Amino acid sequence: MPDPDQTSSPTATGDAPAGKPPGQEAPNPDASAPEPSELLRQAEAKAQQHHDAWLRAKADADNIRKRTAVELANAYKYAIESVAVELLPVKDGLEATLAADSASLESLKNGVELTLKQLNTVFGKAGLKEISPAGEKFDPHQHQAISMLPSEKEPNTVINVLQKGYSLHDRVIRPALVTVAKAKDAQA
DSSP states (O other): OOOTTTOOOHHHHTOOOTTSOTTOOOOOTTSOOOOHHHHHHHHHHHHHHHHHHHHHHHHHHHHHHHHHHHHHHHHHHTTTHHHHHHHHHHHHHHHHHHHOSSOOHHHHHHHHHHHHHHHHHHHHHHTEEEEOOTTSBOOTTTEEEEEEEEOSSOTTBEEEEEEOEEEETTEEEEOEEEEEEEOOOTTO
16 A cells, blocks of 8 residues: 555645646636627627727828928028028119119119129028139039130130129039130140
8 A cells, every 4th residue: 555655745745636737737627718799898898999099190190291291392482582681782783773763873783783892792601603714724513615726825714704703502513614724726
């Protein structure tokens, strides 16, 4: 007969009862498992919350896109507003000069010079710079050569500026039209 001290229960030694894999316990009949219909209702509620949050996020993104498009259109539309405000006194000066009935040639010239000075000030505030390269080396990024003429000057030097160029914040918006020197022929 086996000795009662020698026998051990399966739980005392840590062995699982026969027929059960290790680490798996028998279901507790006292624990109440949620009903499948309750689990489904909770899952549907959670899905509805996520769907509502997604719709709100989508609507917010659409509103931001539309607002940004309107702001960008207005930025393009009114981009020159500050320059236009600065140009108004220049226009007023030209109109005043033309309105003078008995102005002498000298006073007209003085009025035009003042107006040109105002215009240059506006250009400076707007970042518009003049390109007048007389005597400089020809630069195809800033100058447009109309012709090449034989000259005593070094070849590829600008000898005549036909039309000034302009750059806006270091970007050429109109190249200077120039005549460039070329070497005199040895046979000439």
